[in-house]
Amino acid sequence: MEQLLDYINQHSSSGISEKDFETVKSYFTHKKLRKKQYFLQEGDICRHFGFILKGSMRQYTVDDKGAEHVIQLAIENWWVGDRESYTMSTPSVYNIEAWEDTELLMISRQDVLELFQRCPAFIETVKMMDDRNNIANQRRITSSISASADKRYTDFINCYPNLLERFPQHIIASYLGITKDTLSRIKRQLLQKE
Incomplete structure (x- = not known):
């Protein structure tokens, strides 16, 4: 709980x-996931958001051809969940799985709403988290529709250098919306420039 504090x-x-x-702690439950275990599966309703204490996770969707598309990568001190499903109580279109053995603290939507009534610091934290999430999503959308593959990768390594060590190349390529071969080429070119 020290990490959450x-x-x-x-x-x-x-x-x-x-x-x-102490009030905030009482609303969270601790959960352990083994590598490849799901936090959320497509079609289920996201009933909890999770705060990662240890480990890493990925959120992805699968298209009609069976190809995976990574939406989010997450490590310690990051939150995971499907916001739409969590807020609207609708079936999720995403899968969220542990990429490594993972420990997290989970909280339900109802408990978040109750905490808003009881703890101003928690409200402020959630607002900041939402603001940062919205900013990151805007940047990602802009990058995906207007930036070259090279620019998307260099932005990624500048913003999230820790993720490079935690996820393999094919997962990072999927997150960036490029092929594994394109990512390999970009990495080779960057090495040649050094």
């Missing part, structure tokens, strides 16, 4: 009192 203190201007943090 640190996260809240980093993302709220006033921090959180010990009493309020």
Whole structure:
């Protein structure tokens, strides 16, 4: 729970009192997932959001031809879940699976709404998380519709250098919307420039 406490203190201007943090803790449940185990499967309703304590996860969808398309990669101190399904209680179009053995803290939508009534620091943290998520999504959309594959990769390594060590090339290529061969070519060209 120390990681969650640190996260809240980093993302709220006033921090959180010990009493309020005890309240926050009471709403979360701890869960362990083995590598390749699902947090959410397509067709299920996302009933919890998860805060990753240890490990890594990926969120992806599968098209009609069976090809996977990675939507999100996540590591420690990141949140995972399908926002639309979680908010609207609709079946998810995504799969979220542990890429490594993973531990996370989970919270339901109802518990989040109750915490909003009880803890201002938690409200501020969730607002900051939502703002950052919206900014990242806008940048990703802009990049995917207007940036070259080379630019998408260099932006990715500048923004998320830790993810390079945690996920294999084919997963990163899928996240960037390029082929594994294109990513290999880009990496070779970057090495030649050094």
